[in-house]
Amino acid sequence: MSNATASSPVVEQGASPAALSSASIRVRVPFWQSVFIIWYRDILRFTRDRARLIGSLAQPILFLVVFGVGLSSAFGAGSGVLPPHTTYLEFMFPGVIGMTVLMTSIFSAMQIVWDREFGFLREILVAPIDRSAVAVGKALSGASQAMIGGIIMLIFAPIVGVRLSVLGVFEMLALLLLLAVSLSAFGIAIASRMRSMQGFQVVMNFLMMPMLFLSGALFPLKGLPTWMAVLTRFDPVTYAIAPVRVSLFSNSGYPAPFINAAQVTIGSYTLPLLLDVGIVAVIGVTVLGLAIAQLRKRD
Amino acid sequence: MADQGDVITVRGLVKRYGPVEAVRGIDLDVHRGEIFGFLGPNGAGKSTTISILCTLVEKTAGSATVAGWDVARHPQEVRSRIGLVFQDPSLDNQLTARQNLYFHALAYGVPRRQRSERIRAALAMVGLEDRADVQVITYSGGMKRRLEIARGVLHHPEVLFLDEPTIGLDPQTRATVWDHLREIRAQTGTTIFMTTHYMEEAEWCDRIAVIDHGRIVALGTPDELKDQMGGDVVVVTTSDNDRAAEQITSRMGAAVTSDDGTLRVEVANGPEFVPQLVRELDVEVKTVTVRRPSLDDVFLKLTGRAIRDEEVDSAGALHRAMAQRWQGGRR
Ligand SMILES: Nc1ncnc2c1ncn2[C@@H]1O[C@H](COP(=O)(O)OP(=O)(O)O)[C@@H](O)[C@H]1O
Numbered sequence: 001m002s003n004a005t006a007s008s009p010v011v012e013q014g015a016s017p018a019a020l021s022s023a024s025i026r027v028r029v030p031f032w033q034s035v036f037i038i039w040y041r042d043i044l045r046f047t048r049d050r051a052r053l054i055g056s057l058a059q060p061i062l063f064l065v066v067f068g069v070g071l072s073s074a075f076g077a078g079s080g081v082l083p084p085h086t087t088y089l090e091f092m093f094p095g096v097i098g099m100t101v102l103m104t105s106i107f108s109a110m111q112i113v114w115d116r117e118f119g120f121l122r123e124i125l126v127a128p129i130d131r132s133a134v135a136v137g138k139a140l141s142g143a144s145q146a147m148i149g150g151i152i153m154l155i156f157a158p159i160v161g162v163r164l165s166v167l168g169v170f171e172m173l174a175l176l177l178l179l180a181v182s183l184s185a186f187g188i189a190i191a192s193r194m195r196s197m198q199g200f201q202v203v204m205n206f207l208m209m210p211m212l213f214l215s216g217a218l219f220p221l222k223g224l225p226t227w228m229a230v231l232t233r234f235d236p237v238t239y240a241i242a243p244v245r246v247s248l249f250s251n252s253g254y255p256a257p258f259i260n261a262a263q264v265t266i267g268s269y270t271l272p273l274l275l276d277v278g279i280v281a282v283i284g285v286t287v288l289g290l291a292i293a294q295l296r297k298r299d
Numbered sequence: 300m301a302d303q304g305d306v307i308t309v310r311g312l313v314k315r316y317g318p319v320e321a322v323r324g325i326d327l328d329v330h331r332g333e334i335f336g337f338l339g340p341n342g343a344g345k346s347t348t349i350s351i352l353c354t355l356v357e358k359t360a361g362s363a364t365v366a367g368w369d370v371a372r373h374p375q376e377v378r379s380r381i382g383l384v385f386q387d388p389s390l391d392n393q394l395t396a397r398q399n400l401y402f403h404a405l406a407y408g409v410p411r412r413q414r415s416e417r418i419r420a421a422l423a424m425v426g427l428e429d430r431a432d433v434q435v436i437t438y439s440g441g442m443k444r445r446l447e448i449a450r451g452v453l454h455h456p457e458v459l460f461l462d463e464p465t466i467g468l469d470p471q472t473r474a475t476v477w478d479h480l481r482e483i484r485a486q487t488g489t490t491i492f493m494t495t496h497y498m499e500e501a502e503w504c505d506r507i508a509v510i511d512h513g514r515i516v517a518l519g520t521p522d523e524l525k526d527q528m529g530g531d532v533v534v535v536t537t538s539d540n541d542r543a544a545e546q547i548t549s550r551m552g553a554a555v556t557s558d559d560g561t562l563r564v565e566v567a568n569g570p571e572f573v574p575q576l577v578r579e580l581d582v583e584v585k586t587v588t589v590r591r592p593s594l595d596d597v598f599l600k601l602t603g604r605a606i607r608d609e610e611v612d613s614a615g616a617l618h619r620a621m622a623q624r625w626q627g628g629r630r
């Protein structure tokens with residue numbers, strides 16, 4: 001963007017009265033302060049809006065109950081997909097946390113559409129803060145909200161019967177954060193071009209549902225019909241869910257076949273977790289760049 | 300070219316939205332420290348021009364500098380030097396007034412040590428200290444507008460832009476807003492660039508530009524513009540306005556415009572014209588008023604149309620009321 005040191009004003013202002021006051025001396029707001037401002041304001045709003053938080057947890061809890069209980073017999077011991085002494089409910093649990101993060105991240109971007117509708121976006125866009133700071137601040141605020149949702153979902157672990165370890169939880173949260181930032185940036189890239197709430201909701205549901213259902217968040221990636229297996233490998237969220245699940249399970253003594261069921265395979269090749277994470281990171285940085293570009297556009 | 304004292308210079312500015320040409324080649328200079336009014340009816344291109352100057356909208360052609368910086372090439376430099384009060388509210392209704400101002404102070408790099416004092420002073424200026432810590436959603440339209448003005452000057456901008464700052468406000472609140480603007484100008488020397496479609500507000504500006512269909516049709520002090528008219532304006536009502544208009548034109552050779560049940564005649568000498576008028580007309584003359592030309596008359600003469608406050612106002616008020624209900628219900 002423009003840079004104060006690289007350019008000089010078109011008109012010299014040495015003789016003008018304003019040059020004598022502090023008015024013409026402008027401090028550039030540091031990048032991270034700009035990011036903080038955007039983040040802080042969103043979080044301030046979020047803490048005032050409990051309904052939104054509860055709303056974002058309702059669906060994952062419903063899925064956990066309906067799918068978890070309903071499909072446990074189908075996938076459970078004896079079905080051959082999961083090893084004995086493990087349940088589908090346990091397997092699904094990290095996926096439901098991922099789902100919470102996914103939905104909260106993406107829909108947090110709705111704030112931008114609200115801000116456009118109610119005018120505050122102009123206050124943001126006319127401020128002398130770089131648009132990249134706006135995008136990063138928004139992505140981090142969306143991710144923060146999503147992480148709060150994800151952490152709250154952890155309280156269901158004992159009920160579901162998932163064994164947790166401190167290391168596993170921390171690893172999982174770090175991986176979820178990457179997912180949350182990427183998905184928030186994705187939401188921002190879409191939301192910053194949207195002019196109406198309805199438009200955003202329609203587009204988002206249209207994109208989010210396949211992203212969620214093809215990601216392996218709700219079922220093991222093993223034993224799928226070929227066409228569906230192929231589709232799941234094209235869903236970026238797949239590569240975020242697998243490490244999340246593996247990190248949660250591998251640190252608390254689950255059997256190897258159970259953990260293997262969570263990993264992404266292409267043919268007989270099992271993708272290393274670092275590759276999964278790399279894929280998500282690259283996609284995340286790309287959509288963040290896209291979001292910045294969208295915010296930089298002027299009418 | 301631009302004068303040292305000019306804080307805004309605009310040359311050949313054009314903005315097209317597809318086939319719509321919202322701004323069609325505007326030239327103007329705004330002097331440092333003046334209150335400059337941009338007067339024109341709805342759809343004239345006022346908001347578009349102000350949005351270009353504030354770096355929110357990209358121009359199609361021409362050039363513009365604000366506070367010495369080109370708006371297209373150095374938007375960040377411009378942004379850091381201007382304050383803006385938009386036509387539609389741009390506050391965060393969920394936050395308190397103080398939180399809104401705090402956001403602004405951080406975003407504009409107001410030094411940490413000065414933040415709370417500046418926020419306090421800004422709130423005091425617009426008389427909102429008591430309500431500083433309640434959510435803005437509870438504010439009336441006038442309070443929101445005052446808060447936005449306080450926010451607009453919080454970072455000591457060189458130019459304060461206001462797009463229809465008094466639209467939809469009751470007369471008393473409008474007067475308060477003007478008090479604030481005059482106080483800001485007197486205390487800080489901030490240049491004020493505002494748009495309005497209220498004639499009497501244009502009178503209060505140091506200089507005005509009259510804009511219609513994307514073009515500036517007149518520019519000068521309110522007195523200069525009125526003096527350009529020359530002579531007087533005679534306003535007549537009769538028992539049959541159509542016939543009277545026809546007779547004034549044919550028998551007296553004066554130009555007549557019909558407006559809202561009255562006839563308006565521009566003449567060189569009003570007091571001499573009136574007895575003549577009564578003599579010449581076959582229809583009954585009900586009332587006659589002779590007055591100096593107003594900016595209304597200037598506008599009418601330049602564009603052939605009157606600026607209608609009523610229509611704009613009721614439409615604006617309705618829009619605002621709906622926006623508020625929507626906001627109240629959903630946020
Ligand atoms: N984003 C836009 N897209 C298309 N046309 C626009 C847009 N913004 C303004 N216009 C058109 O440009 C003209 C000038 O609008 P505007 O600048 O808002 O006028 P004013 O503020 O004087 O009422 C109008 O005809 C309006 O319809």
Ligand SMILES: [Mg+2]
Nearest residue numbers: 345346386463
């Ligand atoms: Mg307008």
